[in-house]
Amino acid sequence: MRFVLADIDPVALAKLAIVPMAVVLVVGEAYALRTIRRRPLGSVVGRRVSATGYSAQNVIGSAGIGVAAKVVGLALAVPTLAIGAMLAPLSLVTAPSGAAGVAYAVLVADALLYIFRRLSHRTTLGWASHITHHETPYCDYGVALRVEVFPVVGLAVFPLAALFGVGPEMIAIAFLIHGLYMGVLHTEVIDRLPRWFELVFNTPSHHRVHHLADDRRGHNLGSILIVWDRLFGTFRPEASGIHHYGVANLPDRRWPGFLGPVENFYRVLRPRGDLRVSAQNRPAT
Secondary structure, three states, X not given: OOOOHHHOOHHHHHHHHHHHHHHHHHHHHHHHHHHHOOOOHHHOHHHEEEOOOOOHHHHHHHXXXXXXXXXXXXXXXXXXXXXXXXXXXXOXXXXXOHHHHHHHHHHHHHHHHHHHHHHHHHOHHHHHHHHHHHOOOOOOHHHHHOOOOOOOOHHHHHHHHHOOOOOHHHHHHHHHHHHHHHHHHOOOOOOOOOHHHHHHEOOHHHHHHHOEOOOOXXXXXXXXXXXXXXXXXXXXXXXXXXXXXOOOOOOOOOOOHHHHHHHHHHXXXXXXXXXXXXXXXXXXX
């Protein structure tokens, strides 16, 4: 059988490249952080330093959560795409094709993801799903693997994108681009980027703020673009000093570790739960 480059599905190839890319990023970051932390505290990148450092165990645990999320995501893919197909005839616009179509799909996904990430921080159901991504006291590439196991809010992005003329294949490509971009943001190794770039795009500096333990209501919620946060009042610049990541006043886990996302979901949703979004949105004490 003759094999030619044109036979390769670029989307499938990009998905396959995610695993080795993640390994290279995690190993490279671990080495860089180990080198950085040998310096005096005041010379750490960007005039800031994490209060917790780096944990290989956290990376492994986050990877396990990521695998579980992929399994759940595959199970939910068919009904989600079916809903999108039903909504497609109601499309409000006709999306462009080719490279312009990909750019348009990325923009639509970016706007919808901002809305749903905001809901993930300010609604009980959204926080029940999203808290697992935030509970670790680290901000590294391992955290990027700790995606939502129960994406009850984010799943609506797929069918709603159909209302803007974005089909299943295009939204899948857009999500792949968003996933790759967002993955790189979870690090302390990269300092602030040029001002013009930080004005328009989400950066590691912006996203570190999103993972701070005192960022209870959620700031810097954008995926690729930070303009949504600047427009709608959810932008917060990064400050210097010691960074504490995670969820403030997080109670001890009572269930086995591999049931962590399920326990979080239950403890947020139950009446008077100690992880309810109302508790997280109260001013820190």
